[in-house]
Amino acid sequence: MANPFAIQTSIEDGISIITLEGFVDAHTAPQFENAVQAEIDAGRHRIIVNCEKLNYISSAGLGVFMSFIEELRERDGDLKICGLVPKVKHTFEILGFQDIFEMLDDQPTAMRHFTAS
Amino acid sequence: MAAIERKFTLQVPSSTENLALIRDFVTSVGRQARMNDDDISNLELAVDEACANVIEHAYGHDISKEVIVRAIFDEEELRISVIDTGLGFDPAKIEPTTVEQLVSQRKSGGLGIRLIKSLMDVVSYEIIPGQKNELHMTKKIRKEEADQQDQ
Numbered sequence: 146m147a148n149p150f151a152i153q154t155s156i157e158d159g160i161s162i163i164t165l166e167g168f169v170d171a172h173t174a175p176q177f178e179n180a181v182q183a184e185i186d187a188g189r190h191r192i193i194v195n196c197e198k199l200n201y202i203s204s205a206g207l208g209v210f211m212s213f214i215e216e217l218r219e220r221d222g223d224l225k226i227c228g229l230v231p232k233v234k235h236t237f238e239i240l241g242f243q244d245i246f247e248m249l250d251d252q253p254t255a256m257r258h259f260t261a262s
Numbered sequence: 263m264a265a266i267e268r269k270f271t272l273q274v275p276s277s278t279e280n281l282a283l284i285r286d287f288v289t290s291v292g293r294q295a296r297m298n299d300d301d302i303s304n305l306e307l308a309v310d311e312a313c314a315n316v317i318e319h320a321y322g323h324d325i326s327k328e329v330i331v332r333a334i335f336d337e338e339e340l341r342i343s344v345i346d347t348g349l350g351f352d353p354a355k356i357e358p359t360t361v362e363q364l365v366s367q368r369k370s371g372g373l374g375i376r377l378i379k380s381l382m383d384v385v386s387y388e389i390i391p392g393q394k395n396e397l398h399m400t401k402k403i404r405k406e407e408a409d410q411q412d413q
Contacts, residue, residue, distance in 0.1 A: 148279075148281070148282030168282065170278070170281045170282070170285075170310060170314065171278040171281060171310075171314040171317065171318060172278035172279055172281055172282070201285075201307075203281075203307060203310045203311055203314065203374075203377075204311055204314075204373035204374045204376075204377055205314060207373055208369075208373060211361070211364055211365050211368075211369070211373075212368050212369065213368075214365055215365055215366060215368055216368065232303055236307065236377075239377060239380045239381070240361050240373060240376065240377065240380075241360075241361050242361070244361075244362075245361065245362065245365060
């Protein structure tokens with residue numbers, strides 16, 4: 146089945162980097178949700194979601210971003226998005242995510258935004 | 263010359279595992295209709311959203327049920343319907359909430375219908391309670407060739 150999806154979490158300078166690859170839809174979004182929840186459970190509230198290799202996202206994936214952002218910000222953290230390819234960025238923008246989330250060009254820029262704040 | 267309609271139907275078990283198959287089907291039909299790549303992407307996402315709603319809400323992940331995707335196109339437009347026999351819902355009863363409201367309520371749902379309406383030209387519902395539900399979506403065809411000639 147042509148539905149490749151991979152997710153990887155790493156920690157750099159105390160910031161969690163969740164890297165999404167392939168297709169996030171209603172089938173794969175729960176893995177993304179679990180990954181974000183695992184960081185929160187571990188007390189890590191500064192998260193960057195690296196989307197450089199993300200080819201596709203549906204509302205199931207977008208909902209994961211939405212459902213955690215308030216909790217993270219309440220705990221003095223944030224969830225920043227980086228590396229969106231134009232097609233995927235378009236999906237985020239249809240729903241107005243650019244007004245709610247910081248969407249940065251790449252991971253180093255997102256890291257700098259965390260360390261500067 | 264009369265416009266020739268072409269019809270395609272996909273019927274799959276109600277499982278999110280099949281969303282990739284549904285997207286491939288929709289992309290293939292969009293290419294046959296010679297839609298441009300951006301519109302094919304929009305169509306793919308809209309149908310994914312519609313089918314995910316059926317799988318999760320109308321059928322409650324009951325894999326013994328089936329989701330039907332029917333596509334018809336001619337020179338002018340592509341009409342696509344997602345059909346189920348599950349629990350129908352009245353879209354008029356969905357309260358229009360902003361994304362900001364959903365965020366403050368920590369809700370992850372409510373985005374699918376919003377996306378479908380943004381991505382497609384015409385969206386309508388046909389609900390026969392206890393029998394079947396049909397979500398009809400139409401997209402005007404803007405062909406790749408026409409785009410290239412415009413440039």
